[in-house]
Amino acid sequence: xxxxxxxxYRRLHSLLGVVPIGIFLIQHLVVNHFAVYGEESFNKAAGFxxxxxxxxxxxxxxxxxxxxxxxILGVYIVFxxxxxxxxxxxxxxxxxxxxRITGIIxxxxxxxxxxxxxxxxxxxxxxxxxxxxxGILSSTFMFWFYIVGVVSTTFHFANGLWSFLVxxxxxxTPKSQKIATYATLFVFIAVTYIGVRSLIKFAYGI
Amino acid sequence: xxxxxxxxxxxxxxxxxxxxxxETFEVRYRENMNIISALxxxxxxxxxxxxxxxxxVNWESNCLExxxxxxxxxxxxxxxQACSTLVDKLEQPIRLEPMATFPVMRDLxxxxxxxxxxxxxxxxxxxxxxxxxxxxxPRMPEKKRQWAYELSKCMTCGVCLxxxxxxxxxxxxxxxxxxxxxxxxxxxxxxxxxxxxxxEALMEDGGISGCGNSQNCVQVCPKGIPLTTSxxxxxxxxxxxxxxxxxxxxxxx
Ligand code: SF4
Ligand code: FES
Numbered sequence: 001x002x003x004x005x006x007x008x009y010r011r012l013h014s015l016l017g018v019v020p021i022g023i024f025l026i027q028h029l030v031v032n033h034f035a036v037y038g039e040e041s042f043n044k045a046a047g048f049x050x051x052x053x054x055x056x057x058x059x060x061x062x063x064x065x066x067x068x069x070x071x072i073l074g075v076y077i078v079f080x081x082x083x084x085x086x087x088x089x090x091x092x093x094x095x096x097x098x099x100r101i102t103g104i105i106x107x108x109x110x111x112x113x114x115x116x117x118x119x120x121x122x123x124x125x126x127x128x129x130x131x132x133x134x135g136i137l138s139s140t141f142m143f144w145f146y147i148v149g150v151v152s153t154t155f156h157f158a159n160g161l162w163s164f165l166v167x168x169x170x171x172x173t174p175k176s177q178k179i180a181t182y183a184t185l186f187v188f189i190a191v192t193y194i195g196v197r198s199l200i201k202f203a204y205g206i
Numbered sequence: 207x208x209x210x211x212x213x214x215x216x217x218x219x220x221x222x223x224x225x226x227x228x229e230t231f232e233v234r235y236r237e238n239m240n241i242i243s244a245l246x247x248x249x250x251x252x253x254x255x256x257x258x259x260x261x262x263v264n265w266e267s268n269c270l271e272x273x274x275x276x277x278x279x280x281x282x283x284x285x286x287q288a289c290s291t292l293v294d295k296l297e298q299p300i301r302l303e304p305m306a307t308f309p310v311m312r313d314l315x316x317x318x319x320x321x322x323x324x325x326x327x328x329x330x331x332x333x334x335x336x337x338x339x340x341x342x343x344p345r346m347p348e349k350k351r352q353w354a355y356e357l358s359k360c361m362t363c364g365v366c367l368x369x370x371x372x373x374x375x376x377x378x379x380x381x382x383x384x385x386x387x388x389x390x391x392x393x394x395x396x397x398x399x400x401x402x403x404x405x406e407a408l409m410e411d412g413g414i415s416g417c418g419n420s421q422n423c424v425q426v427c428p429k430g431i432p433l434t435t436s437x438x439x440x441x442x443x444x445x446x447x448x449x450x451x452x453x454x455x456x457x458x459x
Contacts, residue, residue: 003411010415011445080377081418087283088369088422096371096420163419169442172435 013073014167016066017160024063025157029150029191032198039130046128067110074103095159102156109149130202137203150195158188210235213255213299214244216263218313226310230255230299231263241281241288241302242267245314265314272428275363279304279314285368287428288314305368321362324384328407332397344395357390357436359429366423366433372416379416380408382423386436392443402459405440405447414444 034045052058078100085097116136120126137143162184165171171180200206211232219226232255233247242265249262267277270289277288280303282296293300308316334340346354360383367373367381388404391397408414414437423433450458 004409006411007409007413007415007444007448011448077418080374080379080416081371082374082376084369084371084422088425090420090422090425092419092421093371096418099418166419166434166438167417167441169438169440169445172438172442174432174435177434177438 009073011167013070013077014160014164016070017157018164020062021066021070022157022161025153026191026194029195029198033194035130035133035198035201042130046130050128071107071110075107078103095162099156099159099163102152102159105148105152106156109145109152112145113149133202137199143199143203146199147196150199151192154188154192154195157191158184161187212239212244212293214248215299215301216248216313217301217303218263219304219310220261220312222309222311229260235293239293241279241291241293241300242270242277244293244300245288245302263314264312266316273361275318275361278316278363278365278368280306280368285365285426287363290428305364307368307370307373308364316364318362318364321364321367321381321383324380325362325387327380327410328384328388328404329400330384330387330391330404332391332394333400334396346395350393353432354390354393357386357393357431360386360390360431361429363428365426365428369422369426371420371422372418377416378412380412380414382417382427382433382437385414385417385440386431386433389436389439399459401443402447405444406451408440409444409448414440417441 031045031049032042035042081096081100083097083100085093117126117128117132121128121132126132137146162177162180165180166177171177212235214231214233216229216231217226218229231248231253233244233251236243245263245265252260252262254260265277265279265288267289268274269276272287272290275287278285279288280286280301281288281291282301285305288302302314304310304314304316308318308320311317334343362383364383366383370379370381372379373381385408388408392401392404417437419434421434424431424435427433447458449455
């Protein structure tokens with residue numbers, strides 16, 4: 001890294017994780033949730049997203065580049081830590097460790113997921129519709145791979161939100177940080193529910 | 207009646223570049239012993255548990271009342287001060303190791319220079335030297351004085367750096383102690399006049415952005431310093447400083 005860019009890059013990393021990536025994550029899972037109301041409803045919603053004006057630009061600047069930056073710096077961050085939960089088994093130290101583990105799992109998951117859906121569609125090997133996900137998730141292995149991937153992503157997002165509040169100096173007192181822990185736990189549960197619910201629908205039709 | 211003894215298992219190292227080894231000592235028990243007085247026995251009687259003559263164990267200590275930080279070491283897995291750790295409160299055998307974050311000089315004595323260098327880097331002092339008497343400085347609100355006093359208790363012992371997962375040989379992270387000292391000196395009404403310089407030092411590589419919020423530091427600090435509050439407060443101040451620097455401000459000193 002060039003001289004004294006670390007501060008800027010790390011703050012950018014923290015910001016991008018929430019805006020736009022976190023916002024995109026919620027939007028993505030909420031749109032997927034249309035699946036629960038039926039195949040047609042999902043296809044309509046996915047079609048609407050697909051036909052948004054300037055789609056390629058939106059995808060590049062809101063999704064692809066921010067995630068790429070977040071992932072590259074994130075992997076570096078994972079490797080500079082020497083985790084010590086064995087000696088210091090405090091709650092926040094575990095969260096610190098799990099944040100790094102879920103970061104890596106999420107990266108693997110996203111690469112696979114994008115390859116299997118967006119890239120396949122782009123290459124003309126797949127159609128963007130309900131049956132694409134239905135097909136992928138009909139395999140039990142893939143279903144569990146997606147469950148792990150989604151839960152890992154939502155954890156990384158919710159706990160990252162907690163860190164974001166500290167890194168930006170919003171929650172300074174121990175009390176506000178504690179309340180933020182409960183608030184982000186709620187975010188984790190809510191977003192996980194939205195994501196997992198659609199997976200179950202795609203896989204088992206219920 | 208046989209004399210009561212205690213067992214010390216000590217990780218020793220003869221010089222900065224030789225490899226560490228363990229040596230066990232049986233030392234005579236006395237009432238109210240602390241780790242320092244147990245170690246002193248190995249000087250008085252430099253024989254290990256096998257009865258072989260050996261070199262006396264080397265360590266650092268100074269104040270003997272937990273204010274200088276020199277005697278920090280890992281005692282039964284926990285980094286703490288040897289002078290304020292009582293033998294009666296520990297499980298036997300007592301395992302002593304040097305802190306892993308710092309280069310070992312000899313046995314339990316480590317080189318904490320990096321902490322003192324950090325204090326220099328962030329200018330953890332108040333510049334008042336001049337050619338003439340400037341008179342009394344501005345006053346400080348009592349409430350602020352109270353929390354600032356807590357921060358001033360830091361003894362540069364290194365326990366918070368030892369516990370931090372981001373302070374290690376892969377990273378140049380400055381560690382919690384110096385971050386909290388910036389808050390202390392920026393809180394001082396005269397020190398505040400140079401607040402920007404200290405914040406800018408924290409915004410350099412290896413500065414505050416190396417913190418990953420594991421919050422181990424605040425759990426282990428023997429002085430109970432609210433390190434994570436300081437870090438979050440400095441996060442806020444460095445962010446504001448960076449905006450002021452970029453967009454421009456008359457308050458960016
Ligand atoms: S902040 Fe606490 S643990 Fe860290 S060096 Fe100072 S006294 Fe030691
Ligand atoms: S000798 Fe000073 S802290 Fe122990």
